[in-house]
């Protein structure tokens with residue numbers, strides 16, 4: 273079993289399915305105002321995309337029992353890769369180590385799924401915080417650009 277993922281304050285960081293109890297708190301997750309060029313103004317947008325599209329699966333990020341963020345994932349049959357999107361840690365919870373632990377938890381979850389050989393995501397080249405995080409986690413550029421965003425991938429053994 274892998275070790276528990278904790279933020280810098282010692283809170284346990286986990287991913288949880290959206291349910292009747294937590295969906296409101298997940299929907300209310302919001303980035304800082306200056307980050308709205310990079311992600312939606314509210315995670316509610318991503319929750320609706322997951323519900324309507326049938327492509328993405330949203331998950332709540334919890335620190336102990338507090339909802340602190342949103343992530344989502346999908347499998348793309350065209351490039352045979354899992355994709356991560358909608359990564360938002362609430363403005364009030366950023367810089368505490370939650371984002372890194374949430375990404376580690378999601379990579380672990382996806383790597384246990386069938387046919388997971390590669391995990392992809394994309395980010396704006398101006399989003400230096402996200403770029404540093406993804407690079408530190410081992411994501412490397414594929415050379416592709418989608419909607420002006422740099423596509424990176426992590427190979428999974």
Ligand SMILES: CC(C)(COP(=O)(O)OP(=O)(O)OC[C@H]1O[C@@H](n2cnc3c(N)ncnc32)[C@H](O)[C@@H]1OP(=O)(O)O)[C@@H](O)C(=O)NCCC(=O)NCCS
Pocket residue numbers: 303304307310311359360361362365366367368369370371372373394395396399400401402404405408
């Ligand atoms: C990017 C984001 C998910 C990181 O979450 P977080 O909980 O703040 O990140 P952590 O505290 O776990 O920090 C992890 C790493 O991210 C990087 N990072 C995060 N914010 C940063 C900032 N403002 N400037 C520089 N680096 C930053 C650092 O490399 C940091 O590593 P360190 O702990 O060694 O300094 C969060 O800032 C966020 O939600 N941003 C707005 C939405 C967004 O841009 N999502 C990504 C879209 S692709």
